[in-house]
Amino acid sequence: MEYDDIEKSREFLIEKLKKYKESGAKNHIKLDIDKEIFQKILFKDHKIVIPDDLWKLLDLSNVSFDGVNIIYTDFTGSKGVVIDPQKIYDKNLRGATLTDVEITGSLDGVIVFATNFTGSKGEVVINPQKVKNKNLFKAKLANVEIKGSLDGVCVREADFRKSKGAIMNPQTVYDKDLRGTKLANVEIKGSLDGVLIKETDFTGSKGITMTFDEAKGAKELGANLTDVKIINYKEIENQITKAFGKQLILR
Secondary structure, three states: HHHHHHHHHHHHHHHHHHHHHHHHOOOOEOOOOOOOEEEEEEEEEEOOOOHHHHOOEOOOOOOOOOOOOOOOOOOOEOOOOOOOOOOOOOOOOOOOOOOOOOOOOOOOOEEEOEEEEEEEEOOEEOOOOHHHEEOOOOOOOOEEEEOOOOOOOOOOOOEEEEEEEEEEEOOOOOOEOOOEEEEOOOOOOOOOOOOOOOEEEOOOOOOOOHHHHHHHHHOOOOOOOOHHHHHHHHHHHHHHHHHHHHHHHHH
């Protein structure tokens, strides 16, 4: 098809989708047209060129996203989308919301800055040492299995809720920076000495112990200390004193 024919077909499809949306119908439309033609109508210059609220009405199970730029694309509510992170444009998932997407292939060398894996399908595995720039900044890792060390990895504002397998030494993450990080399902091995914990959420984490004074300081920084074991040394001293007092009385 020539360029003008593609443009006309795209405009025609958009109008049909607008009317379909206005009708309130919920089923996804599967187009029985040539796959190559469908690709040309849906994509232009590596981008989806049909408005978001309309292309999500289509069943995209016969569409390839190889070479497509999907940064900041929200797939929530879509149907049939299958993505190989190794084959998308520039291996870049930056800011994409992958809800309802089936992910196949490795995430090695892939940009996952602020990527949201919540509601994605497939066995999603991340080796933090192998993602692009070792950067998990703002990534939402629900449905992700972490296999590999977090040493030197940027985890600031990363959300580990509903992930599995993460083991972290706060002393060795990038810049000792846990600001805004949600540490649910993370096993902590190592101290928080010198670690940035402003607005860190420890809910659902394992292995964190703080003194009473440390906890007080963390709360002042907006940290959520749910599931943190807090040691009050005054209470321990009182218990020791009572124990010695009992022995003296027995004598």
